[in-house]
Amino acid sequence: MDIFLQQLINGIVLGSIYSLVALGYTLVYGIMGLINFAHGDIVMVGAMVAFTVIHLLSGSGLPMFLIAGIGILAAILVCMAVGYLIEKVAYRPLRGAPRLAPLITAIGVSMLLQNLAMMIWGRGYLSFPALLPAISIPVAGAGISAVQILIVCASAAMMSGLSFLVKKTKLGNAMRATAQNREVATLMGVNANAIISITFIIGSALAAVAGVMVSAYYGVAHYDMGFILGLKAFTAAVLGGIGNIEGAMLGGLLLGIIESMGAGYLGAITGGVMGSNY
Amino acid sequence: MMQGAKLLEVEHVSKNFGGLAALSNVSLTICQGEIYALIGPNGAGKTTLFNVLTGICRPDSGNFRLNGVEMGGKKPSAMAEAGIARTFQNIRLFSNMSAIENVMVGRHCRTKAGILGAIFKDRATRAEEKSIREKAAHLLEYTGIARHAHMLARNLSYGDQRRLEIARALATEPLLLALDEPAAGMNHSETDSLGTLLEAIRADGITILLIEHDVKLVMGICDRLAVLNFGEKIAEGTPTEVGKNPHVIEAYLGGS
Numbered sequence: 001m002d003i004f005l006q007q008l009i010n011g012i013v014l015g016s017i018y019s020l021v022a023l024g025y026t027l028v029y030g031i032m033g034l035i036n037f038a039h040g041d042i043v044m045v046g047a048m049v050a051f052t053v054i055h056l057l058s059g060s061g062l063p064m065f066l067i068a069g070i071g072i073l074a075a076i077l078v079c080m081a082v083g084y085l086i087e088k089v090a091y092r093p094l095r096g097a098p099r100l101a102p103l104i105t106a107i108g109v110s111m112l113l114q115n116l117a118m119m120i121w122g123r124g125y126l127s128f129p130a131l132l133p134a135i136s137i138p139v140a141g142a143g144i145s146a147v148q149i150l151i152v153c154a155s156a157a158m159m160s161g162l163s164f165l166v167k168k169t170k171l172g173n174a175m176r177a178t179a180q181n182r183e184v185a186t187l188m189g190v191n192a193n194a195i196i197s198i199t200f201i202i203g204s205a206l207a208a209v210a211g212v213m214v215s216a217y218y219g220v221a222h223y224d225m226g227f228i229l230g231l232k233a234f235t236a237a238v239l240g241g242i243g244n245i246e247g248a249m250l251g252g253l254l255l256g257i258i259e260s261m262g263a264g265y266l267g268a269i270t271g272g273v274m275g276s277n278y
Numbered sequence: 279m280m281q282g283a284k285l286l287e288v289e290h291v292s293k294n295f296g297g298l299a300a301l302s303n304v305s306l307t308i309c310q311g312e313i314y315a316l317i318g319p320n321g322a323g324k325t326t327l328f329n330v331l332t333g334i335c336r337p338d339s340g341n342f343r344l345n346g347v348e349m350g351g352k353k354p355s356a357m358a359e360a361g362i363a364r365t366f367q368n369i370r371l372f373s374n375m376s377a378i379e380n381v382m383v384g385r386h387c388r389t390k391a392g393i394l395g396a397i398f399k400d401r402a403t404r405a406e407e408k409s410i411r412e413k414a415a416h417l418l419e420y421t422g423i424a425r426h427a428h429m430l431a432r433n434l435s436y437g438d439q440r441r442l443e444i445a446r447a448l449a450t451e452p453l454l455l456a457l458d459e460p461a462a463g464m465n466h467s468e469t470d471s472l473g474t475l476l477e478a479i480r481a482d483g484i485t486i487l488l489i490e491h492d493v494k495l496v497m498g499i500c501d502r503l504a505v506l507n508f509g510e511k512i513a514e515g516t517p518t519e520v521g522k523n524p525h526v527i528e529a530y531l532g533g534s
Contacts, residue, residue, distance in 0.1 A: 170382070170389065170407055173375075177383040180372040187332055188450060189358040189387020 002141035007264035008257065009139075013148045013217070015256020016155035020210040021233030022240070022248040023162065024203030030179045030243035031199045033099065037106040038086060040230015041113035042079050042204050046211030047128070047221040048121050050075040054129055068131040075208040082113075083204025084197055092193070110227075117223040125222050128215040151213045158206060159249050165202075166245060175199060179243070232259075282310030284346075285485050286331075286454055291340035291350075293326055293509075300326040302509045303340070308454070313476065313486045315496045318506035319529060324489045325367060327506070328456055331487075332364050333357040344453065358387045361453035365443040365460060367489070373432035377423060377442050380431050381414035384449025414449060421445040421475060437468045444475070448484075455479065456487045461495050473499050497521070505529065 021043055028036045050071040057067045090109050094102045132150060136143040166172035177185040178195045186192050214229060215221040236255040240247025286308040293301040301323045308314045316324050329335045331342065333354040341350035344360055352360075363384075372380050389406050418424040421441045426434055431442060440460055447455055457476075461469045473495055480486055490496045496503065497517045505513040505520060507529040513520050520526055 170386070170410060173379055173383050174386055176375055176379075177372045180374060181370055183334065183354070184366075184370045184372070185383065186354040187334075187358055187364065188384045188446070189355045190383065191355055 003264055005140060006142040007260045009142055009144055009148065011257030011260030012253065013151050013256070014260055015253035016152050017210050017213050017217070017252075018229075018233050018236045018256050019159065019249045019252025020155055020206045020213075021229060022237040022252040023159070023245065024207050025234050025237040026240070026242055026245060026248040027199050027203045029237070030245075031175065031196060032091075034091065034102050035106065035234070035242075036200075036203075037103070037230070037234075038109035038113055039203065039207060040226035040228075040233065041110050041117075042083055042086075042207040042226070043211040043214070043229055044117060044221075044223065044226030045082055045113060046075040046079045046208030047215040047225065048117055048126075048211075048223075049078045049208075050212045051126055051128055051215065051221050052121075054131075058129065064131065072209065072212050075212055076205050079204040079208035079211075080201045083200040083207075087197055087200040092196075110230075114224055114227070121221075121223060123223065125220045128219050128221050130219070131216045147216055151217065154209065154213070158209065162202070162206070163245065171198070282312070284308075285310045285312075286342065286344055286487070288327075288331075288342040289340055291327070291330060291337045291342060293323075293330060293335065293338050299509045301330070301337070304506070304509070304511050305340075306504050306511065306514060308485060308487060310485055311480065311483065312502060313480055313488060313500045315488045315490060315500040315503035316506065317490065317493075317496060317503055321508075322506040323509040324506055325458060326509075328364055328458055328487075328489065331357070331362055331454075331456060355387065358450050361451070362456065363447035363450045363452035363454070364456040365440070365447055365458055367458040367462065369436075369439045369443060371431040371439060371442060371446070373430070375431060376428050377431055377434065377445075378411070378414050378418060378427040380442055381417050381445050381449045382410050384446040385410045385413060387450050414445075417445040417448050418442075420448070420478075422471075437464050437472075440464070440472075441475070444479075448479070452484060454485050454487060456489075458489045459491060460488070461490055461492045469495055 021039065024039045024042070025036065028034055028039070053074045054067055054071040057070060060067070086109055090105050091102050094105060132146040134145065136145050137149075166175060174185065174190045175195055175198070177188065178190060178192050182192050185195075214225070232255060233252065236251035237248045238251070239255060240249070240251025284307055288304060288306050291301055291304050292299065304323070304327065316327065318324055326335070330337050330350075333352050333356065336351045341348055343349060344362065347360065349357065349360060372383060375383075389410060415424065415427065418427050421444055423434070423438050423441050423445065426438060431439065434442060444455075444457070444460065461472055464472060469492060476486060476488070476499055488496070488500060500517060502514065502516055503520055504511050505523070505526050512525040512529060513523040515523075
């Protein structure tokens with residue numbers, strides 16, 4: 001088996017998930033200059049909600065793709081609501097406060113979400129059901145699984161949809177205007193609060209899908225899975241230039257490939273001093 | 279002097295910043311179709327009055343009416359919807375968006391499509407977005423910067439940035455266009471052609487409120503003007519009347 005090609009494929013799959021999460025960080029940062037540390041935990045909420053819904057429906061006799069679809073849809077809707085509420089309850093009262101205040105609040109919201117999730121879904125690892133049959137398509141000595149193909153295609157579709165929304169629509173125009181100068185945008189009749197809410201809702205929807213992808217890929221969901229994932233996605237967003245949408249996509253992809261190559265080669269390169277645990 | 283119906287009535291507006299009275303008890307009336315200028319030394323409260331009129335700050339007391347509707351203390355987006363648009367003394371464009379996109383943002387308060395339209399792209403939304411783009415292109419033509427439509431706003435020359443601010447303000451279809459020092463930093467020929475543009479805007483039925491230090495421009499195009507000094511209105515009238523007013527001469531030249 002070709003290790004390089006295999007790791008490249010794995011890296012692209014991982015990277016497209018990071019990109020989706022990184023977009024949430026970058027969108028919110030672009031519009032209000034806030035690093036929303038709770039974003040990673042929204043990913044977790046998405047995974048957990050999908051887990052619960054799929055679990056509940058699994059005995060109903062519906063076909064698996066339909067169950068998975070309902071699970072993803074439920075995750076998206078719940079995450080949108082959670083994202084909207086977080087912004088409304090936690091960040092909106094701090095509009096105009098020094099920047100450190102919302103940042104600390106974001107860390108607080110992250111802890112709150114993790115602990116709530118622990119109370120609801122417990123402390124253990126939940127084994128996430130396989131959404132697609134475990135088939136592997138051979139490609140030049142490496143293999144691509146059905147889940148991997150789905151992850152990459154869905155990510156690409158959502159990212160191009162987002163690009164189109166931001167660049168070519170009236171809503172996107174208003175979002176970019178609000179990001180560049182909120183006060184002047186309101187003078188043009190843009191309702192800045194509504195734009196900020198919509199930004200959180202869009203970011204949370206992407207996070208929900210990323211959460212389902214990550215859990216379906218690794219087969220587990222856990223109440224603090226959002227922490228490390230969020231940190232990596234945040235790194236990807238910074239790598240691409242935070243606030244920059246294409247940057248977040250590329251940063252995520254690059255980070256995924258680097259991580260996967262590292263896992264594949266670091267042990268060999270360093271003679272076993274550093275292994276895939278880095 | 280044009281005497282139309284009363285468009286803007288400012289009544290006893292006061293605004294303090296800490297102990298400083300930026301505006302004290304200012305009243306003035308602007309009629310439909312006028313070019314009305316606001317002059318006064320730096321720090322006289324001119325820009326504060328603009329901020330009150332566009333909802334950026336609330337008056338401490340007093341109120342103002344646009345076409346008879348009480349407006350004091352409303353939000354900036356509501357002011358835009360009611361028909362007050364402005365430009366800024368220090369240019370505030372969306373600098374990383376192209377010229378035409380800047381103007382398209384200005385159409386926001388006159389168009390309806392929301393998030394669902396943006397996602398599903400139904401026929402009404404597509405038609406609306408087409409009309410937004412056409413209207414924006416027309417306004418760039420009107421203000422004389424159509425050739426720069428796809429340049430980023432920050433790469434435009436200074437004079438063109440000022441014109442772009444005017445085009446963006448016009449995109450909100452204002453009844454009252456408030457211009458904060460539009461000729462600042464312009465040379466003579468640029469100032470002259472700005473004067474021509476303002477006359478054209480007025481001829482299209484838009485009332486103009488103008489803050490300007492360029493005395494030649496002000497005296498040349500305005501119908502009436504008010505003079506502010508330390509937050510108080512010290513004179514009002516036609517350019518000739520105001521030019522003879524002893525209070526004005528004292529405020530500008532310092533007198534004993």
